[in-house]
Amino acid sequence: MRDVEREFLLSFWKIHILHHAETRHVFGQWVIRELRRHGYEVSPGTLYPLLSRMEERGWLKLKVAPDTGPRARKEYSLTKRGKGVLTLLREQVEELHCEVVLGKENEL
């Protein structure tokens, strides 16, 4: 039943990532550790491309300490554009919650 949720949870985690990037710097290993702490596993092959895509789309801004080699920690923070996306997502989560959890019938 655990991998049942995977397909959905990945989306949720993405939202979490944006949420946290709003107030702190986020990087790959941190996310991996946080999720593990909560009993979930996400592999590098899933997570890093994901962060990278978020940067490409302009949701996250990358900052890496200079002169620290090719494997240096990459810290991401939310951009203005990412903030816009996050705001929309929050509205969507609110709606989803209302309809699916609280059962308010807004129709689909």
Place this chain on the structure above:
Amino acid sequence: MRDVEREFLLSFWKIHILHHAETRHVFGQWVIRELRRHGYEVSPGTLYPLLSRMEERGWLKLKVAPDTGPRARKEYSLTKRGKGVLTLLREQVEELHCEVVLGKENEL
């Protein structure tokens, strides 16, 4: 900004589908119409395989009227297993809502 949401919304719609399948019969065109009514477009090439996968996984039970040819409407309803998944998902949505929308810090 609209396709921004697509990646996330598709997951939400899947949850909606399970939610509705709990209390009524759901079929492809109905979902497409409902989403369109709310301003979203999902193409057959996305939706039908999705419903099909949900059936494969045992979340939905297929019922098709007999002797109605290869293009007959396929109606799905929630299985017991699907109900279990939906329950888990509701909890997850609740958590997501608490943390990301209401800002209750449960960490990550």
Place this chain on the structure above:
DNA sequence: GCCTCCTATTATGTAATCCGTAGTCGGATT
């Protein structure tokens, strides 16, 4: 100086999913 462990990201190949467009089929309408 060298070995080892730890933190991090990168590389890579395969599988699964997503997507739009075009196609098919039966029934109702005209």
Place this chain on the structure above:
DNA sequence: AATCCGACTACGGATTACATAATAGGAGGC
């Protein structure tokens, strides 16, 4: 019988997900 409508199917390409293995610098120990 010709057309339209409601529904699903087929298909090919693009994107995303995934696990595993590889790489690279830094800190300690000796």
